[in-house]
Amino acid sequence: MNWYRWAGIATTALLCGCSATTTIDELRPTLTPTEIAPGERIVILGRRDAGHYETDRDFVDCVGNKLKGLGIGILPEQEFIDAIYPWFEPRTAPKSLGRLTRLLEDPFVKEKVDTKDLHYLVWLDGRTETEGSGGSMSCAISPAGGGCFGFAQWDKVSVYEAIVWDLTDLTEKGRIRVDSSGTSYLIGVVAPIPLLSPVKNDACKGLGKQLRSYFATEDD
């Protein structure tokens, strides 16, 4: 076997190590299919009321993009938050269906939600964290040149939960939880070579795919 075959096998094995493991749990209180009429829209919002983290907008946008092409209108998060200001700010956003019900008793708020043709609200809550790291890398620079030598690795974990609220009958339609984890590497052989595990992207794909199945109509 030629040396380049060995190199190919080694590279493949290394890249396989950068993949992420994703687990999806889904809970639906009823088996009733999710209904959405033509022209109705959904809004996907990130939870931002926790003190030490907040669901980042990139992830919310990523999940929203995964739902494109279903023929369902998706109201941009900031447009909804601005339209209904200040009732979905971190301080005021309803954390339960009871609070949402009370909020929608306000005719001003109800009218605004109705004018936006919203049928479902999807809360996303979670974050991506670096849990453990190991190895060491040192970089040096001098007038003659520079480089990095060493090896570093770190584990990333993404945990996100999506909760689907129906704004017409004010019920919870389901919960989807996605856990994704993987290890990334940085190899320093003169130039640092990153081999990154797409943990967050995989969580987004998994959650997006599951939400698509929620909202997919028979035509899809």
Added chain:
Amino acid sequence: MRFGITQTSSALALTIFLSGCGSTAQVKVAAQFPSVLAEPRDIKTALVINDEFRTYVAKPTAKTSIELGNAQSDLLGKAFLGLFSQVETIASKDQVSPGTELVITPSVREVQMSTPSDSYLNVYEVWIKYNLDIETFDGDMIDSWFMPAYGKTPDSFMLSRSKAINEATVVAIRDAGAKLLLDFYRIPSVNGWFKQRQQPEVTP
């Protein structure tokens, strides 16, 4: 001692690199705030936005200044329209027009800031402590209400210091609007004044 071009260039590059670590930031808060969604009560109010408030520049640290006067004036102007049916924005108390029932003068007590290097958290945080002097048309003080507001960035990844402080300040100003709408009529003295106002006057 003589230095070659390479050494001089390296030293220059290092100096520029290290000077980039200096933490000076001058931030002018620029944001468009939305109108509030609330049913205002039928009260005519004067909102006193004086020059000090309109041009307020916070200096939370020696090397950081935040121009938030225009942004906070804009937000409070809109927020009070969600509380009262008529809001007249004036520059001083002398300009209060007849028929006004409440005169509200906001001021900034203090602005504090926390950066990742201060807190070891991956976020920038801003606290704005407002004070609202709430008086009747006759000058009787109803309350001097302390109203804290808080804002933070989602994280500090790839954010410049100025951009991060701006983002956290905008969130804090929005939070001030939310706090105002949520709590203004819950202030015991304001609630008491409002109930008294609703009672029909008894003539002997």
